[in-house]
Amino acid sequence: MSGGANPHRGEAVLAIRGEARVLRPSFAALVAAEEELGPLFALVERAAAGQLRLAELVALFWHCLAARDGVTRDDLGQTVIALGLAEASKPLRTLLAQILQGEAGPVQ
Numbered sequence: 001m002s003g004g005a006n007p008h009r010g011e012a013v014l015a016i017r018g019e020a021r022v023l024r025p026s027f028a029a030l031v032a033a034e035e036e037l038g039p040l041f042a043l044v045e046r047a048a049a050g051q052l053r054l055a056e057l058v059a060l061f062w063h064c065l066a067a068r069d070g071v072t073r074d075d076l077g078q079t080v081i082a083l084g085l086a087e088a089s090k091p092l093r094t095l096l097a098q099i100l101q102g103e104a105g106p107v108q
Helices: 027-037 040-048 054-064 073-083 085-101
Strands: 012-016 019-023
Touching (some): 012 085, 027 054, 040 085, 054 073, 054 085
Antiparallel strands (some): 012 019
16 A cells, blocks of 8 residues: 555655555554553653664554555565664654654544
8 A cells, every 4th residue: 555644643654665655553553563562651661762672663663554465574674674773763753653642633
């Protein structure tokens, strides 16, 4: 799936093998990430302290990947390595902000 991200939903875009992929921190995605990585608040704290591991970053991205068709977790890891941590931290910050702040509008 290619397309733009909705910043109001905390979405980010990551180019995997040259194709723009949306990272969507939906409830289901975050629950799955939490099952693998432990409490999300602790993940945010590790990230803020510079203690987030590469495997954790890739796992969070994997669970938030809106469409995985044709993409493996290894592809995602290779993308992060190719980008470098500084560039990969941009979509990470977007996801972490969504985890902490939620959506901008009122809850319905």
